[in-house]
Amino acid sequence: MFWEDRFRAVCDEVILCTDDGSAGMKGFVSDGVERAIAAHPDIDEVVAIGPLIMMKACAEATRPHRIHTTVSLNPIMVDGTGMCGGCRVKLGDTVKFACVDGPDFDGHLVDFEDLMVRLRRYANEEKVATERWSETCRMRTLAATAP
Amino acid sequence: MAKKRTIRTIPQQRTPAREQDPQIRRTNFEEVALGYDDAEALLESQRCLLCPEPGCIAGCPVGIDIPGFIARIGEGDVRGAYDVLARANLLPAVCGRVCPQENQCEGVCLVGESLEPVAIGRLERFVGDRAIAEGFARRPYIEPNRFRIGIVGSGPAGMACAADMARAGCAVTVFEAFHLPGGVLRYGIPDFRLPNRVIDAEIAALQRLGVVFECNTLVGRLFTIEQMIDELGFHAVFVGTGAGYPTMLGIPGDQLNGVLSANELLTRCNLMRARDFPNVDTPLPLGRRVAVVGAGNTAMDAMRVCLRLGAEQVTCVYRRSPAECPARAEEVHHAEQEGVEFHWLTAPVAVLGDFGGGVRGLRCQRMMLGEPDSSGRARPVPVPDSEHELDVDLVVFAIGTNANPIIGQTSGLALNKRGYIAVDDDLATSIAGVYAGGDIVTGAATVIEAMGAGRHAARSMKAYLGLSDPSALRVPGDPSASLFGLTPDQRNFVRLRVA
Numbered sequence: 001m002f003w004e005d006r007f008r009a010v011c012d013e014v015i016l017c018t019d020d021g022s023a024g025m026k027g028f029v030s031d032g033v034e035r036a037i038a039a040h041p042d043i044d045e046v047v048a049i050g051p052l053i054m055m056k057a058c059a060e061a062t063r064p065h066r067i068h069t070t071v072s073l074n075p076i077m078v079d080g081t082g083m084c085g086g087c088r089v090k091l092g093d094t095v096k097f098a099c100v101d102g103p104d105f106d107g108h109l110v111d112f113e114d115l116m117v118r119l120r121r122y123a124n125e126e127k128v129a130t131e132r133w134s135e136t137c138r139m140r141t142l143a144a145t146a147p
Numbered sequence: 148m149a150k151k152r153t154i155r156t157i158p159q160q161r162t163p164a165r166e167q168d169p170q171i172r173r174t175n176f177e178e179v180a181l182g183y184d185d186a187e188a189l190l191e192s193q194r195c196l197l198c199p200e201p202g203c204i205a206g207c208p209v210g211i212d213i214p215g216f217i218a219r220i221g222e223g224d225v226r227g228a229y230d231v232l233a234r235a236n237l238l239p240a241v242c243g244r245v246c247p248q249e250n251q252c253e254g255v256c257l258v259g260e261s262l263e264p265v266a267i268g269r270l271e272r273f274v275g276d277r278a279i280a281e282g283f284a285r286r287p288y289i290e291p292n293r294f295r296i297g298i299v300g301s302g303p304a305g306m307a308c309a310a311d312m313a314r315a316g317c318a319v320t321v322f323e324a325f326h327l328p329g330g331v332l333r334y335g336i337p338d339f340r341l342p343n344r345v346i347d348a349e350i351a352a353l354q355r356l357g358v359v360f361e362c363n364t365l366v367g368r369l370f371t372i373e374q375m376i377d378e379l380g381f382h383a384v385f386v387g388t389g390a391g392y393p394t395m396l397g398i399p400g401d402q403l404n405g406v407l408s409a410n411e412l413l414t415r416c417n418l419m420r421a422r423d424f425p426n427v428d429t430p431l432p433l434g435r436r437v438a439v440v441g442a443g444n445t446a447m448d449a450m451r452v453c454l455r456l457g458a459e460q461v462t463c464v465y466r467r468s469p470a471e472c473p474a475r476a477e478e479v480h481h482a483e484q485e486g487v488e489f490h491w492l493t494a495p496v497a498v499l500g501d502f503g504g505g506v507r508g509l510r511c512q513r514m515m516l517g518e519p520d521s522s523g524r525a526r527p528v529p530v531p532d533s534e535h536e537l538d539v540d541l542v543v544f545a546i547g548t549n550a551n552p553i554i555g556q557t558s559g560l561a562l563n564k565r566g567y568i569a570v571d572d573d574l575a576t577s578i579a580g581v582y583a584g585g586d587i588v589t590g591a592a593t594v595i596e597a598m599g600a601g602r603h604a605a606r607s608m609k610a611y612l613g614l615s616d617p618s619a620l621r622v623p624g625d626p627s628a629s630l631f632g633l634t635p636d637q638r639n640f641v642r643l644r645v646a
């Protein structure tokens with residue numbers, strides 16, 4: 001765990017969550033969000049940034065309470081200037097380009113299923129590229145020949 | 148000239164341009180049209196009647212003295228021809244290749260009334276290529292002044308404005324979002340139509356004039372237009388950021404993997420060199436059977452790129468008829484030769500998905516032409532009971548673009564109803580000293596019009612700064628706040644501070 005002290009220094013309350021309970025509470029981030037909501041009924045906004053599945057769970061946790069929830073999306077981008085539409089995400093009935101219209105959106109409108117499928121677009125190519133990278137990675141030879 | 152040329156004495160046939168064989172070229176990215184050699188250019192130049200009242204000049208968006216440059220070719224004076232061309236056109240090697248000549252100069256050439264018009268575009272390209280090869284564009288003597296000009300976007304509009312302001316003695320910096328300059332010429336139009344070396348040569352010519360290119364710089368995010376004037380010490384700014392914000396069709400299935408914009412396909416292939424994957428990191432969405440929706444230049448480029456990447460079948464789906472097709476005639480012809488199948492009067496209704504989020508087909512319906520719409524073109528209306536499916540695994544949308552919103556979102560520049568930057572007759576925007584032109588003002592148009600707009604804005608800027616009338620010279624402000632003369636570290640600091 002790093003920077004816990006820094007978080008504590010600037011937050012009124014910090015709820016740590018770990019999958020195995022090795023630090024903070026045992027549970028997912030969404031469980032932590034539930035706990036916070038239970039303790040503070042007056043929460044106005046939840047901001048969730050991280051893996052898609054976590055942001056989705058947080059949005060689901062806040063939906064019944066109608067707490068505005070901001071999520072930060074990370075679709076595959078090409079140019080990041082609004083020129084290609086590769087980063088488009090579905091928001092209710094509309095389509096937005098995350099790089100110029102986002103990346104922060106209302107988590108209760110985001111179609112997470114759609115985004116998950118889109119994120120897998122190049123799964124095979126990513127594997128090929130990683131393999132190629134490991135084969136050609138010079139760090140290994142450097143490490144092997146290091147004095 | 149010995150004898151006056153008449154329509155009966157000139158060579159009756161247009162001099163053919165050599166091309167790569169369609170079967171070979173559909174497997175490579177080498178240039179398709181090979182251009183005239185000296186003898187061919189000379190022969191074609193003799194088809195020009197050198198009309199005292201020519202049609203062609205009026206048909207040219209920047210008013211090139213066309214008979215003037217063609218006459219020089221006829222005299223064997225290619226350098227002289229270049230000088231005539233360069234007075235109006237900064238990018239002859241580019242425009243000779245990509246202008247829609249059939250709607251411009253060649254469309255109104257008087258020879259064209261009874262024979263095929265003079266091949267003005269090919270002659271222009273001949274001169275432009277020769278100028279690059281032999282370095283005709285010598286650096287003129289430039290009397291430097293203390294004005295600093297910031298240009299946003301390095302497409303044809305930005306390049307043209309940069310050239311004219313640099314020639315006027317200003318210190319010009321061009322900010323470009325991508326890692327390479329050139330705009331659509333670089334990321335959109337493929338190598339087989341406009342080779343990178345031509346763009347590189349034009350950029351190098353600008354650098355010789357002293358223009359500095361700052362790539363990887365997204366204006367609006369790193370610093371705003373207002374900050375360029377108020378904090379970075381630019382005395383005038385030109386915005387030429389283009390129109391590239393692709394329209395998606397809004398039909399069921401358009402979110403599927405396997406549906407993408409032509410801009411994405413072309414950017415991956417051209418700018419990001421994805422056809423060398425995995426030697427480069429950007430992957431390409433390959434299709435075995437591809438449908439491209441739309442029939443403009445962008446659609447033609449996307450289809451021909453797909454063929455070259457190995458697609459077995461490429462189909463063009465367009466809801467109007469060939470008569471309304473907005474692409475250059477030569478590109479449609481080349482696409483047909485290379486084996487693209489055209490489905491005219493056909494509109495997509497839905498993209499059909501497979502179970503993995505991919506595409507298994509495109510449902511379409513036939514159309515027929517009805518009454519003219521507001522654009523004057525016949526409005527396509529659906530033929531009842533004409534739905535059918537195309538068996539495809541990749542769908543590319545090339546149905547137009549909107550204004551890129553970044554500059555609008557991040558500055559106080561007034562926009563028009565459609566989101567483009569609002570300008571007056573001098574291309575001045577709502578902020579003093581800030582000018583705009585090209586696709587970001589007009590919506591998607593042409594290279595030559597963007598270039599013309601860049602030059603028009605440069606004239607207005609010179610008047611604003613008092614450069615065209617020295618008695619009205621504005622005294623340049625304190626240049627210490629500028630990006631110039633700073634080390635990269637200091638510059639990054641400035642950027643961070645103003646961002």
Ligand SMILES: Cc1cc2nc3c(=O)[nH]c(=O)nc-3n(C[C@H](O)[C@H](O)[C@H](O)COP(=O)(O)OP(=O)(O)OC[C@H]3O[C@@H](n4cnc5c(N)ncnc54)[C@H](O)[C@@H]3O)c2cc1C
Pocket residue numbers: 081245246247299300301302303304305322323324325328329330331332335336364365366367387388389390391413444445446448475551553554584585586587591592593594595597
């Ligand atoms: C695939 C395709 C094929 C075409 N074929 C033809 C053709 O054959 N003939 C023809 O005449 N026209 C053609 N066109 C149209 C023509 O290319 C455009 O009209 C022309 O390039 C517009 O020039 P521009 O300078 O206004 O903008 P662009 O060429 O679009 O250049 C704008 C530049 O600004 C940069 N930019 C945008 N926002 C920012 C920012 N915030 N900060 C910094 N930089 C930014 C962009 O990255 C880009 O490089 C084609 C267009 C496409 C897409």
Ligand code: SF4
Pocket residue numbers: 194195196197198201202203204213214255256257258265267
């Ligand atoms: S209209 Fe045609 S023939 Fe006449 S000057 Fe122009 S190019 Fe030559």
Ligand code: FES
Pocket residue numbers: 076077078079080081082083084085086087088097098099100
């Ligand atoms: S990444 Fe290309 S439009 Fe957003």
